[in-house]
Amino acid sequence: xxxxxxxxxxxxxxxxxxxxxxxxxxxxxxxxxWLEQRSGExxxxxxxxxxxxxxxxxxxxAIEAEWGTSELGRRAKLYRLTPQGHxxxxxxxxxxxxxxxxxxxxxxxxx
Amino acid sequence: xxxxxxxxxxxxxxxxxxxxxxxxxxxxxxxxxWLEQRSGExxxxxxxxxxxxxxxxxxxxAIEAEWGTSELGRRAKLYRLTPQGHxxxxxxxxxxxxxxxxxxxxxxxxx
DNA sequence: CTCAATACCTTGACAATCTAGGCATCCTGG
DNA sequence: CCAGGATGCCTAGATTGTCAAGGTATTGAG
Numbered sequence: 018x019x020x021x022x023x024x025x026x027x028x029x030x031x032x033x034x035x036x037x038x039x040x041x042x043x044x045x046x047x048x049x050x051w052l053e054q055r056s057g058e059x060x061x062x063x064x065x066x067x068x069x070x071x072x073x074x075x076x077x078x079a080i081e082a083e084w085g086t087s088e089l090g091r092r093a094k095l096y097r098l099t100p101q102g103h104x105x106x107x108x109x110x111x112x113x114x115x116x117x118x119x120x121x122x123x124x125x126x127x128x
Numbered sequence: 129x130x131x132x133x134x135x136x137x138x139x140x141x142x143x144x145x146x147x148x149x150x151x152x153x154x155x156x157x158x159x160x161x162w163l164e165q166r167s168g169e170x171x172x173x174x175x176x177x178x179x180x181x182x183x184x185x186x187x188x189x190a191i192e193a194e195w196g197t198s199e200l201g202r203r204a205k206l207y208r209l210t211p212q213g214h215x216x217x218x219x220x221x222x223x224x225x226x227x228x229x230x231x232x233x234x235x236x237x238x239x
Numbered sequence: 240c241t242c243a244a245t246a247c248c249t250t251g252a253c254a255a256t257c258t259a260g261g262c263a264t265c266c267t268g269g
Numbered sequence: 270c271c272a273g274g275a276t277g278c279c280t281a282g283a284t285t286g287t288c289a290a291g292g293t294a295t296t297g298a299g
Contacts, residue, residue: 027138059230
């Protein structure tokens with residue numbers, strides 16, 4: 018019981034999303050698939066978390082949206098990193114790495 | 129703006145707490161100090177998160193409490209890992225490491 | 240013609256953290 | 270002596286992000 022689900026994503030999803038936009042613009046659905054694939058299926062991104070996150074990031078000015086077409090030629094909303102988004106990504110990546118190191122340090126410490 | 133605070137702790141605090149009890153019993157206040165120290169002050173544990181987490185873990189049967197005295201001879205509630213808590217710790221540590229690897233893999237991936 | 244995949248979106252419940260308070264004891268500095 | 274910090278426990282309330290579960294529309298394959 019008490020399957021924790023992926024509450025671990027809390028506070029990390031935004032950074033993950035930003036990181037998928039480093040190269041070229043992507044649309045929401047593609048971001049989710051990319052994250053899952055790139056993590057070796059270790060991460061699963063729910064759309065109910067994804068789209069609100071995209072609005073959040075857009076509202077914060079980290080990303081910008083524009084309607085266009087996907088690789089399959091379908092109507093899709095393409096997101097691109099803004100300069101602020103790029104800084105945020107760098108900052109949050111550093112923050113995550115520091116946090117991750119700290120946690121590992123504790124969890125893997127000798128008795 | 130939008131200082132994220134430590135929302136990164138979400139879903140990790142419980143595991144961190146359990147890990148502090150691997151050796152010998154500890155009391156709440158001591159757990160917080162230990163985590164902060166052991167992480168090189170990278171983690172900061174708020175009491176408003178700590179005590180509810182301890183109740184949570186106790187209710188789940190992962191830890192047991194007993195009133196006693198601290199190293200300074202003061203009244204303190206000492207928590208100890210139960211066998212279930214030990215299994216949970218191992219399981220959650222694995223889970224966290226897998227998640228952490230996945231996130232790092234994405235964040236540090238080539239463009 | 241049906242079903243899965245692609246692609247977007249929303250509502251409501253839930254759970255965990257933080258802020259900001261509270262209490263009591265002890266020790267140390269001034 | 271006494272003020273304040275450290276130790277130690279606790280709680281109420283607000284906030285916030287995730288999830289489950291639904292919805293729409295289009296395309297392509299079988």
